[in-house]
Amino acid sequence: MMRYLLAILLCAGPVSAQDFSEGSEAKTWNLYAEAPARFEATVVDILCELTGDCPQDCGDGMRQLGLVRTADNVMVLPMKNSQPAFTGAAAELAPFCNQVIEVDGLLIEDEDLGASNIYLVQRIKAGDADWIKANTWTKKWAERHPEAAGKGPWFRRDPRVNEVIGREGYLGLGPEADETYAEENF
């Protein structure tokens, strides 16, 4: 009898510490707690999932999206796309709102910092389509900000970021603090 109970409980409970590295082609970022992970998941709007506040388009890239893994129903939080440019994952996943897709990237698990089920998505595969790279954020930003066209990375040209820096300074402590820092460090 105990064998049956144990089997049922194992099936019912969340599957923890699974290895999702099989078949992954994720490139390392040399992060302390990274592990390659390729898995199938449903793209969900996290706010919708938790509270029932559910726009049809999952927020069109402006809300954080989750990946509910088919294998164990765990909701993974994709924080980063594949670009080394301070860019998130929501815009990459938004076209697949409420769809089942396959993703490949890096899982971050760091117990000391409370990081659990954190993800950097590098590739996406929807149905029979080929894999696509999760690297479109900067292109989408450029389309939204034609007025900010120019040389250099997006984050040096972003109007909202530059407005805050112009007002609060790079340190966020005001222009005088910036002046003092520059005098002491350059």
Next chain:
Amino acid sequence: MQNWLKISVILLTGLSAQSAAAAEGTRIKVTGEIIDTWCYYSGVMGGPDAVVGSAHHTCALWCSAGGIPVGLLAEDGTVYTVLKIAKDAQSAGGDTQLSLAAHTVTADGMLYERDGLKYLVVSEVVSDMDIVNPTHEDYGTVPPFSFPEPAQ
């Protein structure tokens, strides 16, 4: 129904109830810094003490504008991933969260927990203490290039 089957049904019912309860929110008031979660969790820019406060203000702006989730790092070290602030549900690059980058705030809202992470739906920012953590005094700016060398 055999006894073992009855016990199984009871246990499974209990587990289902537990899962459902995990989606129910709890009202909390919490004080902490609005941080860039990726740099904090990944260690890509250095240790956790270096990716908060004034040292990381500009990078926090970049990451927030770039759609990386922001978190509220509470005084006890707990990180709450912020999904909404007042009426602004744009948690991937929204204006409200951008305006609070590296600020220490007290937030009143609903806490949701799922799969090892805590999520916060802020109903009200009760107080905004601006940046109170002058980490640049110990770490400079993180990353260093976030403070560009002034033109001569």
